[in-house]
Amino acid sequence: MKFSLSKEDIGITVSKEVDFSEWYTQVVLKAKLADYAPVKGLIVLRPDGYSIWESLRSTFDEKFSKNGIRNGFLPILIPESLLGKEKKHFAGFNPEVFWVTHSGENEVGDRLALRPTSETLAYTMYSKWIQSWRDLPLKINFWNTALRAEIKATKPFLRTSEFLWQEGHTVHAVQEEAEKEVMKILEIYKKTVEDELAIPVITGKKSEKEKFVGAVYTTTMESIMPDGKALQMGTSHFLGQNFSIPFEVKFADKDNVEQFAWQTSWGVSWRLIGAMIMVHGDDKGLVLPPKVAPIQVVIVPIYKSDDAKNIVFPKLNEIKEQLETTKIRVHVDDRNELTPGYKFNDWELKGVPLRIEIGPKDIEKQQIVLAKRYNREKINLGFNEIERIGMILEEIQKDMLKNAKAKAAENTIDIGDYSEFKSKIGKVDFLTHIGVEKLDVRKRSKKRQVQTFE
Structure with missing residues (x-):
């Protein structure tokens, strides 16, 4: 039994300029970054989507580590009685909280919240761990999920009831040190987003009305999207002593006098992936910056017979191995049942930064054809110039940021x-x-x- 797929099944059917919202959803689903889960408001992250998140996580971990921050783990359930310790903070999240009321068929008694954010849980533990000025500064980052009962329209990566993020929580002996930490983290966020995702951002303070509930002030990183709306990309908060007092996060100073600590919290989520899609994508689909692309170079062989295939593949594999020795992520599309044209469109939809086309005629000319995804430029590259591909990927990364800044x-x-x-x-x-x-x-x-x- 034969069947065929229509353009509606495999390609982007709306223009980014005409219907931005529908275009975005189609790119997420058809580029296979994520899919909708059976529960409303939740999504399933597919391997390519998760690979991008892993790339960002690796970069952040490296930068956090250089700043003396280590990773830890927190459970997802928080007792309601614990949340009540900081009523103003909790009240801000109360409409969004998922509650666990039963364990099996038995009521749990004190309701358990599925973590909307971890301040109350983290600081309960910090109050146990910190005794002296020698225990400070304490800097821990947690890679986890948060759950918020979104009552507004949901959108993959941008607004979902569960999302991947990192949340950092630091404790300091003096106010000045804590406030410096706030700005250090904001700068790490800015540099990472611009360098890795090629998205220009603006940093600054939130208004009093928009700051994080419980913070003295909130600093923010935001970027403008192609639909003319600003998107919050990450925040870094100075909490002052607003949590250390109710949670008794205190220490004995060098004179053995008890002091309340000064605290910060900060985080980014997989919303960064959504921003990347919106900023760089086009009517063909996804456009990935090379640094975070799961596949940086795809090689598409072109042949019409087994004899031609036998000529192309030895050279193709040689090029693949040469690129892999320089740590370039390469994939060979050897699907026999599909035409080269179909493959070209498929990889453009998925946003792979560079495509190599190679057939018998190219081998005769001792060259390959390179196609850049972000501007669709094609160039011929000699076999003796293959090492230039790494530099071309770097140029693409820089050009994408430059173009995004101009827009x-x-x-x-x-x-x-x-x-x-x-x-x-x-x-x-x-x-x-x-x-x-x-x-x-x-x-x-x-x-x-x-x-x-x-």
């Missing part, structure tokens, strides 16, 4: 006060917040975003 600049206006805002924008369609001491303005329109941060 962000087109949709951004820098303003200093509300009067200037009114003169630049005119009629405001959508205004989320105007602070008194700072301006944090977002104007939602088809192609324009105005935003400033101190």
